[in-house]
Amino acid sequence: MHGKDVVLDGVSMRFGDFTAVQPTDLTIEAGEFFSILGPSGCGKTTILRIISGFLDPTAGDVRIGGDTMTGIRPNARPTALIFQNLALFPLMSVWENVAFGLEARGIAKATRRERAEELLAMVALDGQGEKKPTELSGGQRQRVAIARALAVEPSVLLLDEPLSALDLKLRQHMRAELKELQRKTGVTFIYITHDQGEALTMSDRVAVMNRGVIEQVASSDEIYSQPATPFVASFVGEQNVFRGRLTAVNGEVAEVETAHGTLRGQPRNGVAAGDDVMIFVRPERVGLSRAGAAEARDNRLPATIERRDLEGPFVNLHCRAGETSLMIHLPNSGESGPDLAGEAELGFQIADAVVMPAGDLARD
Ligand SMILES: Nc1ncnc2c1ncn2[C@@H]1O[C@H](COP(=O)(O)OP(=O)(O)OP(=O)(O)O)[C@@H](O)[C@H]1O
Ligand SMILES: [Mg+2]
The missing domain is CATH 2.40.50.140 (Nucleic acid-binding proteins)
Structure with a gap:
């Protein structure tokens, strides 16, 4: 696996006469852990849906690894999306959940199984493949969802508040695990959260968003000590x-x-x-x-x-x-x-x- 860069070129999104995302230019580097931080309703999920192809922007162009994504369907993009409320298939075993995306690609069962085991080892769930999702803890289920997203070998992993359903202890533990996984795979992570602690501890760079506008893109240290606007100054810390x-x-x-x-x-x-x-x-x-x-x-x-x-x-x-x-x-x-x-x-x-x-x- 390897990461690709993601470029938003004048991307905006209107719903009727409401503008959810104002015209935005943004470059996320290949292999970067990039977070988008902002309050509820500021447009974070909308940006992620545009990058993943589930939503066509009103204007502008998304490029991944230099290729325009205009007209490219979600499953033909080099991206995988982990939703806030992840849904594993309850009747399938853990390994079948992980391998789900591979079956659609015509990969033989034995190979799927092998690949699923590798991915489960990567998220520290070795030997848990035969269990059902209900036999796992919340954090373990979250890791299955991550393994499933990685199974299709995305260059860009889009994570929409993936830890918000977990309790504080587990969330802190998973932060470190996600960061480590990103380092190991080199995949570009675009991570959405309204939790500033999460964004500041995990990210190479953070974008702070307010009412459809990205007000600052910078390292965590710079966001904290050199805020660009009153909103950034008061939202972070x-x-x-x-x-x-x-x-x-x-x-x-x-x-x-x-x-x-x-x-x-x-x-x-x-x-x-x-x-x-x-x-x-x-x-x-x-x-x-x-x-x-x-x-x-x-x-x-x-x-x-x-x-x-x-x-x-x-x-x-x-x-x-x-x-x-x-x-x-x-x-x-x-x-x-x-x-x-x-x-x-x-x-x-x-x-x-x-x-x-x-x-x-x-x-x-
Ligand atoms: N399909 C839609 N039709 C109309 N308005 C929409 C649609 N999708 C999103 N919006 C509006 O766009 C704005 C941004 O929504 P979005 O889901 O991107 O917010 P968010 O930053 O992800 O918030 P949260 O942290 O609560 O998930 C909100 O005001 C929302 O009501
Ligand atoms: Mg959202």
């Missing part, structure tokens, strides 16, 4: 958000007039004086000093600590500054003990604050 009006940009420093006085951060996306802006600061980049203590941070503001939640290795502080709710993550050290409460001063550095034109935020 937690954020503190300050709103205000930009008064000046001096080189790498943007000055913003807020309800908490002037706050400063790094200007992004061409913000200019007079713009309504948002400042984003991650909870782990906000520091705390008890009121009155002098600590040199670029930005400082008074706040009230309303609640302290112990998470084990770190502590979450829920704070309030006027109308603004703020969150601080502190390492669980001697300074973040149970007596943390009341008035305090928060601070953060310019380098840890991103200033962008105000825009869509992700809903919690």
